[in-house]
Amino acid sequence: MTVQEFKDAAGNLERVVLSGPESASVEIYVYGATVTSWKCASGAERLFVSRQAVLDGSKPIRGGIPLVFPQFGPGALPQHGFARNQRWAFLGATEHGAGVAATFELRDTEETRASAWPFRFVLTYTVDLTAHTLSTIMKCENADERPFEFTALMHTYFGVQDIAQVEVEGLEGASYDDKISGQMGAKEARASVTVGTNEDRVYCDVEDNVVVRERAGGSVAIRRFNFKDIVLWNPWEQKAKEMADFADDEYHRMICVEAGTVASSIALKPGQTISCGQLLTADDGAATAA
Numbered sequence: 001m002t003v004q005e006f007k008d009a010a011g012n013l014e015r016v017v018l019s020g021p022e023s024a025s026v027e028i029y030v031y032g033a034t035v036t037s038w039k040c041a042s043g044a045e046r047l048f049v050s051r052q053a054v055l056d057g058s059k060p061i062r063g064g065i066p067l068v069f070p071q072f073g074p075g076a077l078p079q080h081g082f083a084r085n086q087r088w089a090f091l092g093a094t095e096h097g098a099g100v101a102a103t104f105e106l107r108d109t110e111e112t113r114a115s116a117w118p119f120r121f122v123l124t125y126t127v128d129l130t131a132h133t134l135s136t137i138m139k140c141e142n143a144d145e146r147p148f149e150f151t152a153l154m155h156t157y158f159g160v161q162d163i164a165q166v167e168v169e170g171l172e173g174a175s176y177d178d179k180i181s182g183q184m185g186a187k188e189a190r191a192s193v194t195v196g197t198n199e200d201r202v203y204c205d206v207e208d209n210v211v212v213r214e215r216a217g218g219s220v221a222i223r224r225f226n227f228k229d230i231v232l233w234n235p236w237e238q239k240a241k242e243m244a245d246f247a248d249d250e251y252h253r254m255i256c257v258e259a260g261t262v263a264s265s266i267a268l269k270p271g272q273t274i275s276c277g278q279l280l281t282a283d284d285g286a287a288t289a290a
Helices: 236-241
Strands: 002-007 013-019 025-029 034-039 089-096 099-107 121-129 133-142 148-154 157-159 166-169 175-178 199-204 210-214 219-225 229-234 254-268 273-283
Touching: 013 089, 013 099, 025 121, 034 133, 133 148, 133 254, 148 273, 166 254, 199 254, 210 254, 219 254, 254 273
Parallel strands: none
Antiparallel strands: 002 013, 013 025, 025 034, 089 099, 099 121, 121 133, 133 273, 148 254, 157 254, 166 210, 175 199, 199 229, 210 219, 219 273, 229 254
16 A cells, blocks of 8 residues: 655645555545545546546636535535635545545635634544545534534545436435425435436435445445435536536536535534544446546
8 A cells, every 4th residue: 555645846745646455546636635536446436527627726626526615505605615725734644454544634724714704623634545445534623712603515526437327326205405496395206316407406314325326337335424415416418518627528427426414504612523524335346437
């Protein structure tokens, strides 16, 4: 197992690559602490990053696992908050019996304290790789003298061979808000949810683990820790054309199934901490999109 650090043209740390057991690996950019590649033991790439994604730190990376904090969606802050467009500090990497883990940190700055969310905080993000799993856990500490609330989410883009052959399991019976139609509090009746149009749904208080499955074989199971909700998103044809950092035809090759707490907020008193995240477990039966 190895840890590699890559620098940009200016000599600053740009990204970290962990190589784990067998052919497993994960790549994390320090900009946003964004995971941009996850390969399991078979060498199959499990994540999607647009070929038009901007990787120079000038805007959030379109794909991988962007971190949404302290605001989901639009609001008083820019879309999805500020964590995904800040440079995080790389604290180091350690090996353990089954794999390797890297840790990153983000603290409040003058810029964040001058924003509509002005609190002092410490985020510690640990990315842990084994042969068949990827764990992404974010610990938030309230370092302020005031209580605060936030929403957070791991905006995971899964790479797939064909969106028409993808099913999402584990959402049956959950209520959801449809951000496209405006319908609120609908009930999901399907055991296997498919996508055939622009989808943007927030499934609230999802009880079960969720599985992203390709009918031809291969799946990724999502287990959540202190995250209540699941967001399902695909821009489809028209929305894809509206995004400069997303190619027009790429909606066929991805699906976002995002673990978070966004329908309600997380509250922390001064000095309190909470750890939230996900464990992704890959079935190596079939490769996904490269």
